[in-house]
Every structure is written in structure tokens, then in C-alpha cells.
Amino acid sequence: MHYRREQPGDRPAVRQLHLQAFDEHGRAVADLVEDLRARVSAGHGLSLLAETDGTVVGHLVLTDALLDAPRRLVSVRVLSPLAVLPTVQRRGIGRALVAAALQHDSTRAVPLVFLEGDPGYYARLGFQPGAQHGLRRPSLRIPEAAFQVFLLPAYEPWMTGTLVYPEVFWRHDAVGLRRPGT
Numbered sequence: 001m002h003y004r005r006e007q008p009g010d011r012p013a014v015r016q017l018h019l020q021a022f023d024e025h026g027r028a029v030a031d032l033v034e035d036l037r038a039r040v041s042a043g044h045g046l047s048l049l050a051e052t053d054g055t056v057v058g059h060l061v062l063t064d065a066l067l068d069a070p071r072r073l074v075s076v077r078v079l080s081p082l083a084v085l086p087t088v089q090r091r092g093i094g095r096a097l098v099a100a101a102l103q104h105d106s107t108r109a110v111p112l113v114f115l116e117g118d119p120g121y122y123a124r125l126g127f128q129p130g131a132q133h134g135l136r137r138p139s140l141r142i143p144e145a146a147f148q149v150f151l152l153p154a155y156e157p158w159m160t161g162t163l164v165y166p167e168v169f170w171r172h173d174a175v176g177l178r179r180p181g182t
């Protein structure tokens with residue numbers, strides 16, 4: 001398994017990966033990824049691939065976001081989306097890809113990485129409930145247990161407050177869970 005930054009030529013394979021991994025949500029996620037690339041290209045994130053024998057089998061994006069802490073705004077990152085090709089899931093690729101992103105050179109100065117996801121999966125990767133560290137979700141539509149954070153070496157305990165998602169996630173309505181009709 002090889003982990004590397006996404007290159008322009010990888011775009012079709014990455015799109016296919018999300019279409020397959022996210023089923024009926026695949027198109028929405030793939031479209032989000034297209035727009036996240038603009039931020040990554042401008043130096044505000046990381047788009048990382050897992051590749052084996054020339055085939056893209058996993059992909060994730062880390063995007064810069066803000067933590068509205070009492071002392072000052074802090075540059076943090078949001079991990080979204082993460083996907084592994086359905087035919088090779090449950091082989092540790094997702095776990096290894098997340099670990100590679102958290103250890104990546106470009107993540108060294110980052111104190112906190114946030115995500116929304118199943119705590120049953122992400123707790124095993126070292127993520128913790130954000131609320132335990134005085135961290136607040138950017139929307140009440142994110143279930144409290146799903147709002148998780150990974151503390152990196154640059155983290156300091158004064159870094160509390162509300163996570164502010166970049167505008168691109170709002171534009172794609174990709175924050176929390178919508179419940180039409182409620």
C-alpha cells in the first residue's frame with residue numbers, strides 16, 4: 001500500500017471511488033470533493049490517496065477550518081470525506097489512510113482534526129468526543145456523539161470553543177444530518 005497526495009490525473013478514479021463507496025450519496029460526496037480541491041490546491045488542506053498496484057483504493061480530504069477559541073481563532077482541520085473501495089473494505093485501509101493523514105508533514109502544525117462519524121469506528125482510530133475537551137459542534141444537527149476530534153502534538157488545553165466549518169461544506173449542505181419534513 002502506498003499513500004500519496006492526489007494529483008490532477010487522479011480525479012476520475014477518485015470520483016468513481018466516492019460514487020461506489022457512498023451509494024446513493026455518492027454523487028453529492030463526489031461533487032463536494034470537486035470543490036474541496038480548490039481549497040487544497042490553494043494550500044488549505046490535504047487530499048490523500050491509498051494506492052495499490054496503480055489502483056486508487058482509498059481517499060480522504062483534510063480541509064482547513066477555524067476553531068473560535070477564547071484567546072484567538074485557531075487553524076484546525078476537518079476530515080471529510082473518507083472512503084475505501086467497497087471490494088477492499090475491512091482490510092485496514094481506512095485506518096491506515098487516516099493514520100497517514102494525521103502523520104503527514106502538512107499536518108505537523110495542526111493541533112486538532114475534527115470529523116463527523118460513527119464513534120464505534122473512529123474511537124478505534126484515536127478520535128474522542130469533542131465535548132470532552134470543551135469543543136462545540138458547528139451545527140446542532142450533528143449528533144453529539146458523532147462530533148469527534150483527534151488531538152495532535154500541537155494541541156494545547158486552552159484550545160476550546162466552536163468549530164467553524166469552511167463555507168464549501170455549507171454550500172454543499174454537507175454538515176450534519178438533514179431530516180426533511182421535521
Ligand SMILES: CC(C)(COP(=O)(O)OP(=O)(O)OC[C@H]1O[C@@H](n2cnc3c(N)ncnc32)[C@H](O)[C@@H]1OP(=O)(O)O)[C@@H](O)C(=O)NCCC(=O)NCCS
Binds near residue numbers: 118121
Ligand atoms: C468507513 C470506511 C472508510 C472504513 O474503511 P475500511 O478500510 O473498511 O476500514 P478498516 O478496515 O480500517 O476498519 C474496519 C473495521 O471498521 C468497522 N467498519 C468498517 N466499515 C464500516 C462501516 N461501513 N460501518 C461500520 N463499521 C465499519 C468494522 O467493524 C471493521 O472491523 P472488523 O473488520 O473487525 O469488523 C469504509 O467502510 C467506507 O468507505 N465506507 C463508505 C463510506 C463511508 O461511510 N465513509 C465514512 C463517512 S464518515
